[in-house]
Each structure stands twice: as C-alpha cells, then as structure tokens.
Amino acid sequence: MSDVFTPPTRRALLTMIGKAGGAAALYQAMTVLAHAADSQFTGPPRLSGARPGSTVLVLGAGLAGMLAAYELTKAGYKVQILEFQGRAGGRNYTVRGGDTITEIGSKQQVTFAQGNYLNPGPWRIPYHHRTVLHYCKELGVQLEPFLQINHNALIHNRKAFGGKPQPYRELMVDWKGHVSELLGKSLNAGALDTAVTAEDKTRLLEAMREWGVLDKNMQYTKSFKLGEQRGWERVPGGGVNGAPIPNDPFSLTETINSGVWQTLGFFAEHVMQTTMFQPKGGMDHIGKAFQARVAKMIRFNTRVTKIAQDDKGVTAAWTDTKTGATGETHADWMVCTIPAPVLNQIDFQASAQKKAAIRALPYGNSVKIGLEMKRRFWETDHAIYGGISFTDQAISLISYPSAGCFTDGPAVLLGAYPFGAGAYMLAGMTPEKRIQAALDQGSVFHPAEYKAEFLSGASVAWNRMPWILGCCANWTEESRAAHYQNLVAMEGRIVLAGEHCSYYGCWQEGALLSSIDAITRLHQRAMAA
Amino acid sequence: MTPALPPPDPVEPKEYAMTRKPHFAALALAGMALVTCATQATPGFAQDRPGPGGSTVEVSNQGQEVYEQICQACHMADAKGGGEPGAMIPALAGNKNLADKDYPIIVVMKGRGGMPWFNGVLTKEQIAAVITYVRGHFNAYPDPVTVADIDRVVAADPPVPECNTCGH
C-alpha cells in the first residue's frame, strides 16, 4: 500500500502523468519539471497486449531494426528480421584483427593485435543521448569515458605557422587574449558607447582583463599569469631552477590563420560537449547486446528486393546473397529500416509522396582509417592521452585512443575521419593508397614517429559499403519541409524507421528514437485494426 | 488525479529557420570558391562529424583530376560503378543518359537518389570540367560542357530526372 499522505516523488509523479497522458504529456511534464529538456526519451516504449499470433517483419538488423524486434517481441508480436549482411549492427560496427572489410571494389584483411580495434562508424556517445545510454544499461553494455577534448592535442593549418601544428591550449588561450585586447581597445576608444551602458562598459573592461589575461595596459603580453594558462618556456620546478619562465603568445594573424575558433565552436555544440562515452572494447558491443536478445529472429545474407502490402498483410521478396535462392516472407506488419540509397532502388509499393521522400534523401560520405602503431608514442613522447588533433588536409583529424592509456604494445590511432571533399579523395583511392595518404598527412603531427612506428592499417569508405552506399542522410531545411512527414508517416501496414527518419541525423540516438516512435504507432494501429 | 497537460508545441525550434539552405540557383550563381561540406547544410542538430578540417581541402580544376578526387569515390576508377542489383552505384562509362549534357549537369547540381548535390562543393568550372571529361573519356561525347551550359540549366531549373535505373 502506498502512503497517501506522503507527497509523490518526482519519479512517481512522472509515472502517473505518463500513464494518464501518454508519452507526449510525460515529456511536457518532464520538461516543466526541468528534468529532461535535453532529450525526447521518455523511457522504453513498454508496449503490451499484442493480438495473439500477430506478426511483424523487420527489414534491416541495424540498431533501429533490432530495437524494434526487441520491444515488439516483448509486446507479444512474433518478429522476423531480414538482414542483407552476414552481420548484425549495421553502421554500429567495429573491426578487429582477423576481420575482412568488404567494399565495392576491394577487400581488406585486418591484422590488428588482439584487443585493438577501429570504430569505422559511430565512436562517441554524448551524455544526453539518453536512449542509447538507457539501452546500454538495460542490455549490460559497459561504457567508459571517450576523451573528446585534449588541450595538449594539436591544430594544424597549412596557412598558419609555416605549417607547424600548435597545441590547442596555446591557440585557444591566444584567441581569447587577442579578442579581449581588441574588445578592450574598442571599448576604451568609445567605439561601443552607443551599444553598452557606462556600467556595463566598466565591467566588460574588467572581464576582458581577467578573462583574456591582459596586462595593466589592457595589452595581451607574456606574463606569469598567462603562463598559467598557455604553458611555459620553462615550466615550474623545484630547487634552484624552480622558477618558471613564461613564453611569448602567438601573433593575432597567426592565431586567426590557425582557425582555432572553429575548433572552439565545434566543441561548444551540444552534441560535442562532454561528458562523452564509448563502449569498452568497441562500439559494436551495443549491436551485439541487441543481437543477443533477437538473434533467433534474424535471417542473414538476405537482401530484400521488393516490398508490397495489401489489406491483409505485407510481403518482402528477397535474394539469399550466399546461395542466390529467392524467397518471400509474409507478415501482418512491417518496420523497414533500409537506408534510403538502397531503399530508393527497391521495388517498393508505396505512395508517390513516400517514394519522392525516399528519392530526395542523398547520403553524405565519410572515411575512417585505423593505423596500428607499435607503441603509444603520443603518450610516452608527447603527453597526449586521447582527444583529437585537427588538420585542414584531407584526413581532417587524427584521434588518439581513449582506452588503454599507459599500456605497452601496439595501439590503434584513428588516422583519418573526413566528411566532404577529403572523404571523397580518400574513398577513391585503393586501400593501400589510403593508408599511405593517411601516413603522409598524419606525419605532420608526429614526424619523428608516425611512419617509423606504423604496423598496419585498415579503412572503411562508407559510400563503398554495399549495403548502404553512404554515411548518413543529408537533409536540408527544404527537403525536411517537403518530405520528412511523408517519410515517417505510417502507410497501411508499413512504417519506416532509422537514422534517416529522425532529426538526430548521424547519431545512434536518432535511429533508436525513430524506432521507438515507429513501433509505438505500429502497435497503436495494430490494436485499432 | 492529474490535470490533462497540453501536448508539446509542434512548432519547430527556431534554429531551423536560421540555418543555411543550399538553394539550387542561389548557391550555384554565387560560384563559391570555397569547398564546403554538403552536410554542413543540414539544419537542426549537428551530425557526428569531424569538425573543421578535411572538408575544406582544395579540389583540382582539371577534369580528370576532379574525377579522381571526387567522382571515383563512388563511380570507381574505371567509371563502371558497382554493387549488387537493388544496391547499385551507377556506371558512368558507356552511359547513354550522358548523351544529353543537361542530364549530368542536373544530377551533379541537384543530386539524385543517394547521390548528394555538388553545387557548393565544387565550383561551376570544376563541374563543367569533370562532366566534359566523363562524357569524352568514358563515353563518345566529345563536345565540351561549359560554365554557360551550367548557367543555362540552372536558370531553367528543371526537375531531377525520375528513374531508378538511370545509370545502368
């Protein structure tokens, strides 16, 4: 018996609101209670009471498809999944030693040492992706911090410092200092007197001096105080030479040329803010955990070729990619998570609007390259533990492993992760040439060690993955307005789900949120039918 | 009893209204020299992506090099495409659709199916050069495509051809 005189806890209250008003009311209430404003996740869907014997066919065993199968089974449906590949997880993918990477036009054998891996797709999970984090917990996936920001990692721009990379820490502090000095000058020259009150002006000047670490003349110059932020010519020590020696800040022009403000802006985005997580041992542990719950339902190596429905049920025709055999699978309902570049080539019995929506959805491209090095020279020789060094070359960045700091033996660096032009350039190369390019370009950061310590490499070009032909859906404001609702609308017995059916493009969170929404609507319709 | 709460406001958050949209005519006419990543046009929440960097690398102005740096990523070095039926990258070699030069211009400028648009990623000069190269080198259509051709097609603003197997 609950005690009627005790006021309900916030959680109990939310449960009550959820029962009375459904997910939308719950979300609204949670937002009002300042609890969940950073996520649309209101808990797992908790569907129940499916009509006995009713069946659902799920196309695609990525995260969206497997979540659908997992939750619909709990609700009482009999579920089957058809999956193109011989592997579950879709873009939730990790490659390790012994794996074969199959692209259109090439095959690579991965030779990484035991325990080493590359996450070619998803690699980080922000703290507010509550759906992903919820299922990790529910399914027993162990998470560890992903080291997102490293002040001692480097920024390289061919147009700055004669092409010499500089630490993020120094550039970031100099950017702040120069901007503060300039704002101080404008304020003191009266240039902003119509924009700020006299009181704010005084406080701003004080703020600029403190925040920008300016001297008493409001100049950004070298000082002990500045050394405490940007580092030293000689760091503080003990004994005779204990006194630190500050160093000179970079010039305004060089600081601008480095483009450091872009990095600051990047890390300021909500989805890039810390705390960031990754599954221990590889991102595919999420897919594997879902797979453990739905394994019996998956038919692998099954490429769907045709999708049809009538008022009695749905049909998917398929080809077995191993045997060439063809077949058809029937069910009462369907959740289709096939990515748009493939779905738009399938004979799909759908409305003209739905087809137009699928056709209007191009996918971007991306390439990731893993480079296994004999030792963690970035840690031992450069005190860089995790994080990202950025460059304006095609590889775009290199990223140091977040896990296994201080261990001996080989470790895998992310040697490239570009979008846009850089991604096309690397994707168009043979796997061997990609590795060569990644070594050449990445050497700019660690010239003494990069090539000398290299053991082996592996790459994934997403546009050449035969089951997706791209990286993630590229929506625009216009295509969203014209097509998004048509894409996600349940049509008869079929509903689409996946990353492309969300406003969280290119995040696992989007795939899962979309799937929860899709199966909730499917269940409602099935119960009403 | 809990009072009924109103449903969440369906109005889109204001950032959607403010983000840049890659409008066909506007961007093409701007003749952008800077190579930007098509995905940066995505409104709303930012995708997982590398951040500043590789999407600003410079692409060649020479047709064959544009092909090698950009197009061959998907259409392959021999321009024969690949994949399995129902999940194909179209061939550009021996492709009859390229006989009409407006066809590749529309597809490159606007994208089609899984292929993104390249206006804003490549300049009009680069697009003209690479279409000339693909039509002449992998097909027998030697007449060059010019920036004027692109301007003409952009001005007419025709719809993207609707066929599923245009490339095969």
Ligand SMILES: Cc1cc2nc3c(=O)[nH]c(=O)nc-3n(C[C@H](O)[C@H](O)[C@H](O)COP(=O)(O)OP(=O)(O)OC[C@H]3O[C@@H](n4cnc5c(N)ncnc54)[C@H](O)[C@@H]3O)c2cc1C
């Ligand atoms: C480079 C890159 C970086 C990313 N970084 C992050 C990140 O850091 N954090 C994050 O959370 N997310 C990230 N993402 C996004 C994340 O990977 C996706 O949002 C999510 O995994 C998509 O899941 P899905 O189920 O919608 O699609 P998918 O995982 O693509 O699943 C679709 C499934 O359908 C199958 N299929 C295709 N065609 C057919 C057919 N004809 N018949 C049968 N089955 C078919 C496919 O084989 C696949 O298994 C990244 C993605 C990429 C590519």
